[in-house]
Amino acid sequence: MKFSHWLFDMRRVLVVALLLSVSLVACKKEDPRWSEADKKSKEAIEAKKAAQESGALPTPEEGGSFNKFFPKDVAGFDISASQEKTGFAEYKLKKDGKDMAMIAISDVANNPQAAEKFTSATKKIGGFPAVDQGSTATALLVGGRYQVKVLSRSPEFGKADREAWLEKVNLAGLAAFQATK
Amino acid sequence: MSKPIFELVNELPTSGATVMSLKALDYVVPGEWQNISGFENMITLVTGESDPSMIQQIGERAITLYNDPAEGYQRAVWLYQTASSVGGKLGAAALANKIGESVSFLGFLEKLTPKADKAQAIDFGIKVSAEIIAYAKTNGIPGDGVAEFMGAVGDYGKESIMRLAALTCFDGLIPLGPDFLQKMEQFIGGLAPADLTSNPAFSAIASAIPGGGADGQLGFIQQGFSSIKGWMGNFVSSKGLTPESVVGSLKNFIDVSDDKLDYVAAFLDTTTNYFDYTGTQTVARRLIERAVAEI
Numbered sequence: 177m178k179f180s181h182w183l184f185d186m187r188r189v190l191v192v193a194l195l196l197s198v199s200l201v202a203c204k205k206e207d208p209r210w211s212e213a214d215k216k217s218k219e220a221i222e223a224k225k226a227a228q229e230s231g232a233l234p235t236p237e238e239g240g241s242f243n244k245f246f247p248k249d250v251a252g253f254d255i256s257a258s259q260e261k262t263g264f265a266e267y268k269l270k271k272d273g274k275d276m277a278m279i280a281i282s283d284v285a286n287n288p289q290a291a292e293k294f295t296s297a298t299k300k301i302g303g304f305p306a307v308d309q310g311s312t313a314t315a316l317l318v319g320g321r322y323q324v325k326v327l328s329r330s331p332e333f334g335k336a337d338r339e340a341w342l343e344k345v346n347l348a349g350l351a352a353f354q355a356t357k
Numbered sequence: 358m359s360k361p362i363f364e365l366v367n368e369l370p371t372s373g374a375t376v377m378s379l380k381a382l383d384y385v386v387p388g389e390w391q392n393i394s395g396f397e398n399m400i401t402l403v404t405g406e407s408d409p410s411m412i413q414q415i416g417e418r419a420i421t422l423y424n425d426p427a428e429g430y431q432r433a434v435w436l437y438q439t440a441s442s443v444g445g446k447l448g449a450a451a452l453a454n455k456i457g458e459s460v461s462f463l464g465f466l467e468k469l470t471p472k473a474d475k476a477q478a479i480d481f482g483i484k485v486s487a488e489i490i491a492y493a494k495t496n497g498i499p500g501d502g503v504a505e506f507m508g509a510v511g512d513y514g515k516e517s518i519m520r521l522a523a524l525t526c527f528d529g530l531i532p533l534g535p536d537f538l539q540k541m542e543q544f545i546g547g548l549a550p551a552d553l554t555s556n557p558a559f560s561a562i563a564s565a566i567p568g569g570g571a572d573g574q575l576g577f578i579q580q581g582f583s584s585i586k587g588w589m590g591n592f593v594s595s596k597g598l599t600p601e602s603v604v605g606s607l608k609n610f611i612d613v614s615d616d617k618l619d620y621v622a623a624f625l626d627t628t629t630n631y632f633d634y635t636g637t638q639t640v641a642r643r644l645i646e647r648a649v650a651e652i
Contacts (some may be wrong), residue, residue: 210363217421261497280650310411325650
C-alpha cells in the first residue's frame with residue numbers, strides 16, 4: 177500500500193472514530209444522581225404495595241376527602257383545585273392573576289418518611305407540630321397522619337404568610353376526620 | 358416501562374425545529390412557555406427552591422411517583438407521545454430536532470405531502486381527546502374528564518397554554534385556514550366509527566379513549582371537540598390570530614415561505630413534536646408540585 181493511501185485510510189478511521197465519540201457524548205444523558213433514585217424507587221413502590229396489602233401500612237385516604245378542609249373564600253385571593261390523587265389534594269392560590277402559593281394536604285401513608293421531620297419540630301401552628309423546609313415551604317402534621325403544607329410561589333408570599341395560611345386550613349376538622357379513622 | 362421522568366426531561370432539546378416553532382408562538386402567549394431542559398432546572402423553576410438537599414428530595418419523590426403506574430403520570434406522558442407521533446413523522450424529524458438550527462423548508466418540500474382536510478380533522482380530534490385524558494390522568498379528576506377539563510382550561514398556563522396555542526395554530530389555523538373550527542366541526546361531526554378504526558392514529562391511541570368501542574369513542578372525540586371549540590374560537594379572536602400572522606412570526610425562527618400554507622403545516626407536522634415536548638414539561642411540573650408537597 178502506498179503511504180498516501182494508508183494516510184487516507186487512517187484519516188477515514190480517525191474521522192469515523194471522532195464522529196462516534198462525539199455522538200456518544202451527545203447521547204449520554206445518564207445522570208447518576210437520579211438513576212440511583214430511579215432504581216430504589218421501584219423497590220420502594222413494591223414494598224409499599226406489599227405493606228398496604230398486609231395491613232402494615234394504612235391505605236391512603238382518597239384525595240377528594242380532603243377538599244372540604246381547604247380555605248375556600250378569602251377576600252382578594254382566587255383559590256382553585258390543582259391536583260387530586262389518592263392521599264393527596266392540592267390547591268393553587270392566586271392574587272391578581274399571579275401565582276402566590278400552593279396549599280396541599282397529603283396522607284403520609286403514601287410516603288411515611290415525610291412524618292419523621294416532625295419528631296424534631298420546635299414550633300407549633302394551630303396546636304400541631306410544624307417545620308420549615310428549604311426556603312419555600314412550611315408544613316405541619318395533624319394526628320401523625322395528614323401533612324398540611326403551604327408552598328410559596330412568589331417572593332411576595334413569605335414565611336409569615338405561609339404560617340397564616342396554614343391556620344386558614346380547617347385543621348380541627350382534619351383532626352376530627354383523623355379521629356374517626 | 359418507558360424512560361424515567363428525569364431522563365425524559367433531561368432529553369428535551371434546547372434547540373431545533375420544535376423549540377424554534379414554540380418560540381415563534383411566544384407572541385401569542387407571552388412569557389408562558391420557557392425553553393427549559395434538565396430535571397434539576399425544572400425543579401428549581403417550578404418550586405423556586407435552591408437548597409440542594411431539598412432539590413434531591415423533591416427529585417427522588419417525583420421519580421418515585423412517576424414510576425408507580427397507578428399514579429397515572431406515565432400514562433399521561435404516553436398519551437402526549439402517542440398523539441404527537443400520529444401525524445406520521447419522517448425519520449428526519451428526529452434529526453431536525455437534534456441538529457436543529459438550520460432546518461430548511463425548501464429542502465424538505467419534495468418529501469412533504471399535505472394532509473387531506475379530513476385526516477387533519479381526525480388528528481386534531483385525537484389530540485384534543487389525548488389532552489383531555491392526559492389532564493385527568495395528571496391531575497386525577499375522575500370520570501370522563503371533559504366537563505372538568507373545560508373548567509380547567511381557563512386556568513391553563515405555562516407550557517399547557519402554549520400546547521393549546523400550538524394546537525390552534527399549527528394543527529388548525531395554518532392547515533385549514535381562519536374558519537378551521539367550522540370545517541373541523543363538519544368533518545368530525547360527519548365521522549363514522551369506521552373512519553376511526555381505519556385510521557392508524559386512532560388505532561395507536563384507542564386503548565386510552567373511553568367509550569367502550571369505536572361508537573362510544575367517536576362520541577368522546579366529538580364531545581371533546583365541541584367542548585373546546587368555543588374556547589378556541591375565543592382564543593383566536595381575542596389574540597387576533599390569522600394564518601398569515603402566525604406564519605409571519607414563524608419566519609423569524611424557521612425558514613418557511615407563506616405562499617404554501619398546507620406545505621408549511623405538513624412541514625411543522627413532520628419536523629416538530631410540540632405536543633410531546635410541552636406534554637412532558639406539563640407532567641414533570643405536576644409531579645414536582647406534588648413531590649415538594651409530599652416530602
